Amino acid sequence: MYLTTAHGILFQDDCLNVLPNIASNSIDCVFADPPFNIGKDYKNGYNDVREKKEYLKWCEKWIKECCRVLKKGGSFFLYATPELNIEFGKMLSKKLQFRHWIAISMKGTFKRGNRLYPAHYGLLYYTKGEPNVFNNLRTPIPLCRHCGGEIPDYGGHRNKMNPDGVNLTDIWTDTSPNRHAKFKVRGGVNELKLLIPERAILISTNPGQIVLDPFGGGGSTFQAAEKNHRNWIGIELYDCNHIKKRLSENFPNSVGKPTFDFNNIIHFDK
Numbered sequence: 372m373y374l375t376t377a378h379g380i381l382f383q384d385d386c387l388n389v390l391p392n393i394a395s396n397s398i399d400c401v402f403a404d405p406p407f408n409i410g411k412d413y414k415n416g417y418n419d420v421r422e423k424k425e426y427l428k429w430c431e432k433w434i435k436e437c438c439r440v441l442k443k444g445g446s447f448f449l450y451a452t453p454e455l456n457i458e459f460g461k462m463l464s465k466k467l468q469f470r471h472w473i474a475i476s477m478k479g480t481f482k483r484g485n486r487l488y489p490a491h492y493g494l495l496y497y498t499k500g501e502p503n504v505f506n507n508l509r510t511p512i513p514l515c516r517h518c519g520g521e522i523p524d525y526g527g528h529r530n531k532m533n534p535d536g537v538n539l540t541d542i543w544t545d546t547s548p549n550r551h552a553k554f555k556v557r558g559g560v561n562e563l564k565l566l567i568p569e570r571a572i573l574i575s576t577n578p579g580q581i582v583l584d585p586f587g588g589g590g591s592t593f594q595a596a597e598k599n600h601r602n603w604i605g606i607e608l609y610d611c612n613h614i615k616k617r618l619s620e621n622f623p624n625s626v627g628k629p630t631f632d633f634n635n636i637i638h639f640d641k
């Protein structure tokens with residue numbers, strides 16, 4: 372174990388070593404943002420280029436484990452490129468039910484050869500049967516960057532709108548990664564904007580429930596879970612210092628002070 376917080380526990384290990392120690396049907400929400408095998412530099416020594424077949428075989432192993440640990444009615448969010456999501460969807464469909472392909476708009480990508488300019492990644496959202504929890508989130512009405520006025524006019528029905536905003540759709544355009552070094556947690560390129568795991572967690576869990584992320588990276592899922600009082604299990608194979616720093620800065624009274632007992636969920640002695 373690398374660290375504990377009021378709500379979480381982090382392992383610095385290979386997820387395929389840790390997942391078998393997690394009890395079946397014990398997790399409410401899995402959020403996974405795996406390496407994409409496209410040669411990204413994770414700034415931590417991870418080799419992100421393998422034979423495609425070998426890579427997919429590896430993915431099938433951790434996906435299967437994540438499905439096993441998910442409770443009946445639990446949710447699985449899997450973030451990847453559209454090409455990978457086609458493959459992941461086939462694996463997930465063996466155990467879970469499809470709910471959404473959430474298009475996450477992506478800036479700063481590159482057009483390659485005779486292809487369209489790629490402008491989104493997919494956040495797959497599957498559940499183990501009917502979802503136990505589905506919280507309908509709302510987002511503020513979009514405003515014009517220049518004049519500050521509301522962009523849509525809602526055909527004269529503005530006064531009947533819910534004051535909390537509009538229903539969240541399956542296209543998220545406010546999710547571009549932090550590009551400015553000042554806002555990056557590990558000075559790298561791969562952490563997601565907090566909003567992405569946070570929305571997934573808020574949609575699919577209530578406070579006190581359990582979130583698992585097998586690919587910690589910069590720790591955005593753990594921050595989102597801790598902030599929203601969800602208990603969490605995290606795994607990251609490589610450098611975890613950034614996660615520790617992030618959690619210590621954001622929750623100074625929480626690191627090293629566990630309040631949740633994971634003993635019924637993780638078999639530490641295996």
Ligand SMILES: C[S@@+](CC[C@H](N)C(=O)[O-])C[C@H]1O[C@@H](n2cnc3c(N)ncnc32)[C@H](O)[C@@H]1O
Pocket residue numbers: 384385386387404405406413415417561562563564585586587588589590591592606607608609610
């Ligand atoms: C795309 S990043 C995750 C970023 C994270 N969602 C965030 O917002 O900060 C994928 C991470 O998986 C880690 N990783 C790669 N192989 C792993 C394995 N077998 N077990 C656990 N973590 C692994 C990499 O080191 C990398 O930090």
